[in-house]
Amino acid sequence: MTNPSTAITTGQKITGEPFAPTRETIRDFCEASLDFNPLHLDDDYMKNSFGKTQFGGIIMHGMNNFGVITRMLTDWVYAHGGMQRRLETRWKAPVKPGDVITPSAVVTSSRTTAGGQWFTLDVSVHNQRGEIVAAGEAMVEVPLAH
Amino acid sequence: MTETTFETDFWKDNALRKTWEQIIPGEPRKTIPYTLTLEAIQKYCRVIGDMHPLYFDEAYARSTLYKGLIAPPAIHILLMFSCTPADDWMRSPGTVNAGQSWSYNIPARPGDTIRLEARALDKFIKKDRLFVVHDNVFFNQHNQVICSGRGWTIRPQ
Numbered sequence: 001m002t003n004p005s006t007a008i009t010t011g012q013k014i015t016g017e018p019f020a021p022t023r024e025t026i027r028d029f030c031e032a033s034l035d036f037n038p039l040h041l042d043d044d045y046m047k048n049s050f051g052k053t054q055f056g057g058i059i060m061h062g063m064n065n066f067g068v069i070t071r072m073l074t075d076w077v078y079a080h081g082g083m084q085r086r087l088e089t090r091w092k093a094p095v096k097p098g099d100v101i102t103p104s105a106v107v108t109s110s111r112t113t114a115g116g117q118w119f120t121l122d123v124s125v126h127n128q129r130g131e132i133v134a135a136g137e138a139m140v141e142v143p144l145a146h
Numbered sequence: 147m148t149e150t151t152f153e154t155d156f157w158k159d160n161a162l163r164k165t166w167e168q169i170i171p172g173e174p175r176k177t178i179p180y181t182l183t184l185e186a187i188q189k190y191c192r193v194i195g196d197m198h199p200l201y202f203d204e205a206y207a208r209s210t211l212y213k214g215l216i217a218p219p220a221i222h223i224l225l226m227f228s229c230t231p232a233d234d235w236m237r238s239p240g241t242v243n244a245g246q247s248w249s250y251n252i253p254a255r256p257g258d259t260i261r262l263e264a265r266a267l268d269k270f271i272k273k274d275r276l277f278v279v280h281d282n283v284f285f286n287q288h289n290q291v292i293c294s295g296r297g298w299t300i301r302p303q
Contacts, residue, residue: 019195032190034227036154038239050240051275051303062243063223067194070220074198081211084219088247136245 008080008119008142010110016072016103021060023097029064037061060095065103065134069123072103073138082116082142089123089136100128105138116143153232162233166276166301169235169266175280177262180228184256187217190224216253222293225254225284229262236280240302244277248295252286259287267296276301 030036038045039059046055066089073084095101105121112118118141125134153159191201199206200216207215230236254260267281278301283294 017195025193028193030154032186032193033223034152034154035223035237036156037237037241038156039242045239050242051300052273053242063220063246064194066246067190067196067218067220067223070218071194071196071198074196074218078198078200084250086247086249087219088245090245091243 008107008110010107012107014072014076014105016068016075018100018102019068020100021064021095021097023058026058026060026064026097029061033061033063035061035063055094057096062091065089065091065095065101065125068101069103069125069134072105073140077140077142080142082140084138085118085141086139087123087136088138089134091134093131093133095127095133101125101133116141152228156237156239159232160239163238164235166269166278169269169278171266171268173265175234175264176231177229177264178231180225180260182217182221182225182254182256182258182260184215186224187221187256190221191218212253214255216255219250219253219293221254222248222282222284222295225260225262226282229260229284230264238302242300244298244300246295246297248293250293251291254284254286254292260292261285276303
């Protein structure tokens with residue numbers, strides 16, 4: 001891999017592939033992650049109240065969202081010869097079957113250290129109504145060529 | 147090849163799991179070493195729609211700085227459940243994930259035997275919700291850190 005990190009600039013925006021969860025993809029995510037919490041499987045259970053929150057039906061795993069964001073970051077940074085170093089997320093709203101979510105990120109700063117060039121990004125995920133469902137911050141590193 | 151079977155009915159062992167009251171910040175959680183297979187990596191990738199050749203194309207992966215197939219960084223999503231027993235409180239039905247923060251060192255690879263060191267780090271009540279913060283470090287068979295992270299969960303009432 002070469003080191004085309006000069007192509008990454010502050011203010012650069014990246015957008016990931018949309019993800020359209022269905023009951024089947026949520027079930028598949030249970031199988032792939034081994035997370036079989038009834039939040040993701042059992043509509044009757046989801047008729048209950050969760051403290052002040054009512055979901056009204058099964059929801060997608062928050063970590064499915066984490067995986068969708070990761071895919072965006074790695075598709076982008078691998079092409080620059082770099083790697084994902086950090087991802088912090090907060091889930092702002094539930095994602096349900098039938099929604100379409102799209103991750104995006106903006107490079108907010110860069111810092112060169114002894115070993116590489118590090119970039120910080122603001123990350124967000126929006127649904128098809130333009131509502132924010134996840135927000136966070138990421139860091140990627142493009143190692144310096146030695 | 148035999149594959150470890152994992153309990154998929156999260157109600158079954160629920161009486162054995164620690165409640166918010168019983169969770170002690172700082173106390174290690176029981177964990178189980180897990181051998182990560184290429185099949186498990188690719189199953190996860192397909193569900194996410196992440197078909198990067200670093201996870202699927204051996205010849206391509208060998209030509210990169212990784213010198214072979216790797217798992218995507220977020221494979222800890224699977225490792226969290228594959229490295230913990232059925233009575234771990236992460237499986238309590240109604241556990242809501244509020245946020246996560248992960249730092250990545252080196253990639254996990256197919257064939258790695260993964261070890262988890264995990265504990266609750268903190269617990270608190272906010273807006274009438276019972277929170278527990280969990281703290282996790284995954285190691286490979288060479289005792290190298292793969293990744294470390296924290297998660298904020300809202301516990302079932």
